[in-house]
Amino acid sequence: IIKKEVLEEQGAVTLMEALRNTPGITMQMGENGNTSAGDTFQLRGFSLQQSTFVDGIRDLGAVTRDTFNLEQVEIVKGAAGAETGRGAASGFINLISKQAHLGDESSASGTIGTANRKRATVDLNKQLSETSAFRLNAMAQDSGVDGRDYVNNKGYGLGLSYAAGLNTPTRVFLYSQHLRQNNVPDGGIPGIGYEGYTSVTGPKVRRENFYGSVNDREKVDADMFTVKVEHDLGEGTTVRNITRYGKTHMDRTLTGVNTGATGITATGPQSAWTVNRSRQLVDQDNTILANQTSVNTRFNAGGMQHSLAAGVELLHEKQNNFDHSTATGTVAANLYNPNPFDPMANFGPRTGGITSGTTNTISAYVFDDAKLNERWSINGGLRADVYKLSTNNVTAAGVRTALEDTRSLMSASIGSVYKPAENGSLYASIATSATPPGANNFQLSATANNQANAALDPQQTNTVELGTKWELMDKRLNVAAAVFRTTNDKQVTVDPITNASVQEGKTQVQGVELSVVGQITRLWQITAGLAKTSTKQINQQTATVATTGVRWSPDLTATVWTSYQLDKLTLGFGTRYTSEAKRFVNATGAQGNLPNVPAFWVADAMVGYQLTDKVNLRLNVYNLFDKEYLMAVNNGGGRLALGAPRSAALTANVKF
Numbered sequence: 001i002i003k004k005e006v007l008e009e010q011g012a013v014t015l016m017e018a019l020r021n022t023p024g025i026t027m028q029m030g031e032n033g034n035t036s037a038g039d040t041f042q043l044r045g046f047s048l049q050q051s052t053f054v055d056g057i058r059d060l061g062a063v064t065r066d067t068f069n070l071e072q073v074e075i076v077k078g079a080a081g082a083e084t085g086r087g088a089a090s091g092f093i094n095l096i097s098k099q100a101h102l103g104d105e106s107s108a109s110g111t112i113g114t115a116n117r118k119r120a121t122v123d124l125n126k127q128l129s130e131t132s133a134f135r136l137n138a139m140a141q142d143s144g145v146d147g148r149d150y151v152n153n154k155g156y157g158l159g160l161s162y163a164a165g166l167n168t169p170t171r172v173f174l175y176s177q178h179l180r181q182n183n184v185p186d187g188g189i190p191g192i193g194y195e196g197y198t199s200v201t202g203p204k205v206r207r208e209n210f211y212g213s214v215n216d217r218e219k220v221d222a223d224m225f226t227v228k229v230e231h232d233l234g235e236g237t238t239v240r241n242i243t244r245y246g247k248t249h250m251d252r253t254l255t256g257v258n259t260g261a262t263g264i265t266a267t268g269p270q271s272a273w274t275v276n277r278s279r280q281l282v283d284q285d286n287t288i289l290a291n292q293t294s295v296n297t298r299f300n301a302g303g304m305q306h307s308l309a310a311g312v313e314l315l316h317e318k319q320n321n322f323d324h325s326t327a328t329g330t331v332a333a334n335l336y337n338p339n340p341f342d343p344m345a346n347f348g349p350r351t352g353g354i355t356s357g358t359t360n361t362i363s364a365y366v367f368d369d370a371k372l373n374e375r376w377s378i379n380g381g382l383r384a385d386v387y388k389l390s391t392n393n394v395t396a397a398g399v400r401t402a403l404e405d406t407r408s409l410m411s412a413s414i415g416s417v418y419k420p421a422e423n424g425s426l427y428a429s430i431a432t433s434a435t436p437p438g439a440n441n442f443q444l445s446a447t448a449n450n451q452a453n454a455a456l457d458p459q460q461t462n463t464v465e466l467g468t469k470w471e472l473m474d475k476r477l478n479v480a481a482a483v484f485r486t487t488n489d490k491q492v493t494v495d496p497i498t499n500a501s502v503q504e505g506k507t508q509v510q511g512v513e514l515s516v517v518g519q520i521t522r523l524w525q526i527t528a529g530l531a532k533t534s535t536k537q538i539n540q541q542t543a544t545v546a547t548t549g550v551r552w553s554p555d556l557t558a559t560v561w562t563s564y565q566l567d568k569l570t571l572g573f574g575t576r577y578t579s580e581a582k583r584f585v586n587a588t589g590a591q592g593n594l595p596n597v598p599a600f601w602v603a604d605a606m607v608g609y610q611l612t613d614k615v616n617l618r619l620n621v622y623n624l625f626d627k628e629y630l631m632a633v634n635n636g637g638g639r640l641a642l643g644a645p646r647s648a649a650l651t652a653n654v655k656f
Contacts, residue, residue, distance in 0.1 A: 006021065010606070023513065026552055028042060028632060042553075043077065043090045044533065045507065050439065051084065051088045052095070053094045054094075057242070062286075063222050068121050073094075077090065078486070079486060085387075086361075086436060097159065098161065102127050111651040118143055121138065121139045122137070132164045137159035140156040141156070142154045146645055150212070152184040153183050154181070155181035170231045176224060176226065184217065185252060188641045200266050211255065215346070235297075238296050241291070255277050258278055258638070264276075265332070271334075272334075279327045284322075292312070294311030316358070318357070323352070351396035355443065357389065359390075364383070368380060379415050383410070390402070405444055409436065410434070411432050424471070425469050434461070435458055437451060459491060460490055466482065466484075476518050477516065477518035487509075505537065508535070523565040524564045524565075532555065535553040536549055574603070583633055604621065617651070620651070623643065631643040
């Protein structure tokens, strides 16, 4: 759990920045000429783009999520199909929204920093009566990006929450979130000159070089409306119902560089070298309508104390990608002195072509934690999903392709906890999840060897985990250790003898994770974690070559953040380490372009000062030692994103 206090200390304003506190999570960049839109990351070797939730409900859309309306971020690791349904091969992320509460509490903050950073937030909570309250959270920002020319993040957000019946048996929560973004997206820089880049020999480009167009844009409209009702029936039993409607629209035009073997033209003097560019358009709608009804209860039966949770979920999800007439005549950029004002062809209006997918799911689940005695307890969960995915694609000429997949999915978990002492526990668990064809992008395929073909079986993921958790120093400090193995089975591969497509490929991820969270003393806080993992592909073969590893999966990731309070002064320091993450994992080895993301470590620091009872000042310095490091490399290996250079932000927090 990453709490809002840690997010505030670090000045983390996006979900991607918040997740730097979690070992085992790595960031992604996208395909060759394109750059991924929104939050893109993987956990324990598997993508989490379709396993992000808000208050327990699946969240959709290519959005860079902001932290202004978050109470905390929860990262759940391990196959989690019993908790969330389809996917969740390695876990999921759950974002907890800020809610209205009793008592008056208001604050505001303003931030200025390097790269012309400007951001303001406000958090107003007002008690309306003895049982009701209203809360408003708002954010506005207009900021450049350190180390990058022309790239800009601009937008505003609003979170509204009303609660009635607080401290009564029946409680009603009405809340919504609205986000508007108008950014200049970043396609990265060519990898020429960096270690391992062999396509063309030459010096590095300026890290600030912008190869896009001043007319590039990334406009996002995201709205979410939620109604939650809770009722206590008495004797430890509570019934909840939550209904949500959400819609997100992404309008994005990005000019990226193509830096494969023929992407850079290295003729004549270096000052005349050029790099090819292409334009990518995303015009996408995501819609979700969800209803969950659940019951939580406690009772004694069979000589055991039971804590039971059960529920049903109705879920409708839809994604539309609209076609536009192609932009032609893209101008190559000068490799070392690109001009963002070069005339660039624009995409035309919508052509009538659409790539559309709809998923409807009916789910039922039950979890039980049975306490056998003061030392032992067992727990288990089971979830059944009746799942239907419909693909309905139409070309500009009116040619329609309709595919459909209906099936039932079962996921389960079982575990046991032993408490050798009041402050410690040992546990073991086994959990499963299922990922049906097309589940990650709402698109089915008629191609026989495509993983999205409806004739194929769902991928099956199994996780086995052993661990221990202890509360130390009068329960101020939580420490934990775990060993795990996750196997994802039924991936499409090629039989090397018959050359036929079969579902015999596997991905295996195993490792050890350690964590420390809490207070070493009353004034000294720490959040730290380490993940040592080993990833490999088993029986994974194309027609010509075997795949042995899992790309973008470092063997070691570690993170620590600690702060100490000295009267009115608070000092904070943190560091992050990521070992080498390989792009090329085929048996033949790397061929041209960047083969990996080299290992790196980065340090950050913070100084806070309590000016008055109501006013706090905080200075954050990022990349304290100004290290140059590759944050991400695209799948083709010719394009990269560098981590930000040394930068700083000064924030004033005011309570009133």
